[in-house]
Structure formats: C-alpha cells, structure tokens
Amino acid sequence: MTTTSTFSFTHRPLVPFAHDYVHGDSEPWHQHNCAQLLHSLSGVVRVDTAAGCWVVPPGRGVWLPAGTRHAIRITGSVAARTLFIDPLARADLPASCQIVQISSLLRELIVASFALPESYAPGSREERIYELILDEIRAMPILPFHLPEPMSAPLRQLCEQISQAPGESWSSQQAATLTSMSERTLNRHFQQQTGLSYGEWVRRARLMEALLRLAQGQPVLRVALDLGYGSHSAFTAMFRRVMGVSPSDYFKEA
Known part of the structure; x- marks a missing residue:
C-alpha cells in the first residue's frame, strides 16, 4: 500500500521540514505530490524506488521528483533537513532520482529557509533566497550512489x-x-x-x-x-x- 502526502504551495515555491531519526527507523512506501530534496546531516539514509536503491551518505542529499514512490531505511542517527518543492516552481528541475552533492551555500540556504515566511513581497530578500535555493538545486552535482535494478x-x-x-x-x-x-x-x-x-x-x-x-x-x-x-x-x-x-x-x- 502506498500513501500520498499533499503539500500546498499557494504562497511560496518550497516548504522546509526538519526531522531527526534514530538507528533502525524506517518509512513505508509512500509518495508526495511535489519534488523532494532530502539532505542528511549525519548518518546514512537508504531510499528504495522502483528503479533501484539509493544510499545517501552524510552531508549529501537525494532528489526525488514529484510522484516518486519510495521507502526509507535509516542507519545511524540521521538529522534530515528536507525541502518539499513545487514541481512547477522551475521548468528545468531534475527529472529523475539522483544522489547529489550539497554545496556549502545550498546547505546554509536550507538552514535559512526555516526562518522564511510563507508570504513575502515581490523583490524582497525572502523572494531572492527562495529563488537562489532553486538556482542551487538546478546546479547540484550528481554522485554515483545509485544501485540500479x-x-x-x-x-x-x-x-x-x-x-x-x-x-x-x-x-x-x-x-x-x-x-x-x-x-x-x-x-x-x-x-x-x-x-x-x-x-x-x-x-x-x-x-x-x-x-x-x-x-x-x-x-x-x-x-x-x-x-x-x-x-x-x-x-x-x-x-x-x-x-x-x-x-x-x-x-x-x-
């Protein structure tokens, strides 16, 4: 059975989410109506999809396009910082699952996103931070931690x-x-x-x-x-x- 999480992006292009896992935690098969960038600060996350297995080392991230059915298993203590992203926020967001390098700039932007308001004025600092996060996501280097099935x-x-x-x-x-x-x-x-x-x-x-x-x-x-x-x-x-x-x-x- 697969559950679907639904996010609303009426006022902003992405929603940040922080969650800490303990060793042995897992999440059953599920999917989201949006894209997801899961960044692991510590520990290792294994993500299973229909296309194979993806292992996220500490300090790296995994990109999951909207609608990707997946399950998660946790090794070690994992501090996860996730961005749920409107798939329509940019036309050229990555179209496939990827293990990615998280730059120092993107890591700090992810941290900053937790303090951003849902609504903001056009041309404001908050809008520029959101847009810079999307710019950095498009430039993420791909890493070879995918085991294709x-x-x-x-x-x-x-x-x-x-x-x-x-x-x-x-x-x-x-x-x-x-x-x-x-x-x-x-x-x-x-x-x-x-x-x-x-x-x-x-x-x-x-x-x-x-x-x-x-x-x-x-x-x-x-x-x-x-x-x-x-x-x-x-x-x-x-x-x-x-x-x-x-x-x-x-x-x-x-």
Whole structure:
C-alpha cells in the first residue's frame, strides 16, 4: 500500500521540514505530490524506488521528483533537513532520482529557509533566497550512489544474491554460471539494463554496503575484510578514490 502526502504551495515555491531519526527507523512506501530534496546531516539514509536503491551518505542529499514512490531505511542517527518543492516552481528541475552533492551555500540556504515566511513581497530578500535555493538545486552535482535494478528475473536474482553476500568474490565467470549465460552475454545485459558493467555494479554494491556499516560504527578493517578486500589499505584506497577522503576522515568530517 502506498500513501500520498499533499503539500500546498499557494504562497511560496518550497516548504522546509526538519526531522531527526534514530538507528533502525524506517518509512513505508509512500509518495508526495511535489519534488523532494532530502539532505542528511549525519548518518546514512537508504531510499528504495522502483528503479533501484539509493544510499545517501552524510552531508549529501537525494532528489526525488514529484510522484516518486519510495521507502526509507535509516542507519545511524540521521538529522534530515528536507525541502518539499513545487514541481512547477522551475521548468528545468531534475527529472529523475539522483544522489547529489550539497554545496556549502545550498546547505546554509536550507538552514535559512526555516526562518522564511510563507508570504513575502515581490523583490524582497525572502523572494531572492527562495529563488537562489532553486538556482542551487538546478546546479547540484550528481554522485554515483545509485544501485540500479536490472529488469530481467535472472539478473535481479543474481543481484539479490550479491547484496546478501557482498564479501564473496563474485567473478563474472561465477555470475555467468549462476545465470546460465556466457560472460559476454552477462556483461552486455548488465550494461543494457543498468547502465553499468557487471564489475562496476559489484563495486558500487560493496561501497554502498560499506557506507551502511561504517555509519553503524563498525571498524574500517572489519568492514574491509567482510567486503572482500585483502587489507585496510586496499579498501581505503578504493574509498578515497570515490569519496575523496579516507573512511575515518569522511565520517569525522560529516
């Protein structure tokens, strides 16, 4: 069952909303009549949609277009700051789900939006802040924290097995055997259905699992070994290549 939340935008283009979650919280499948930008100040948020899984690391955000059916699961203590946005506020708002970088300016604008009145005069400071928020939303960089869901049943079953045991080797040869395909056919179908190569899908699945485990406070070495990395340094090198900093520094900064 899916519930629908309805927001009114008679006087302003967006409505800010603050909510703090505790570890293990969740929200069942639901949707909104407006677009949503969920910004996580701490902890990790997993968002499931029909198109796949989206993991929001601390300090980042997820964009959900109006009418997107989704469910939420919380890892760690999450301080969420959300903007519900009139889908007609701008003609070129993002049209698909995205994990996005939240700039320092946008973060401060989100904070400022909680003090803005619903009604304001044309040309006022309040109007300019609202418009600047919309400008910043259009410029948000997209981050690779989406795990797309393949369409065919054999590949979906394979992805479920990988998600349940991400620390196994999961070579393309092993995956091809499980799906009764050749390695070439497996890779072609993965690329066609997810936009990722099979190897990239597995690496991304491991990174997203790592984010969830690190947000729970698990030691970096334990996470590295559980996810099939031979050493702390090998895992840290992968994490730094994607995230720009080491795992310990990333969560310390967040």
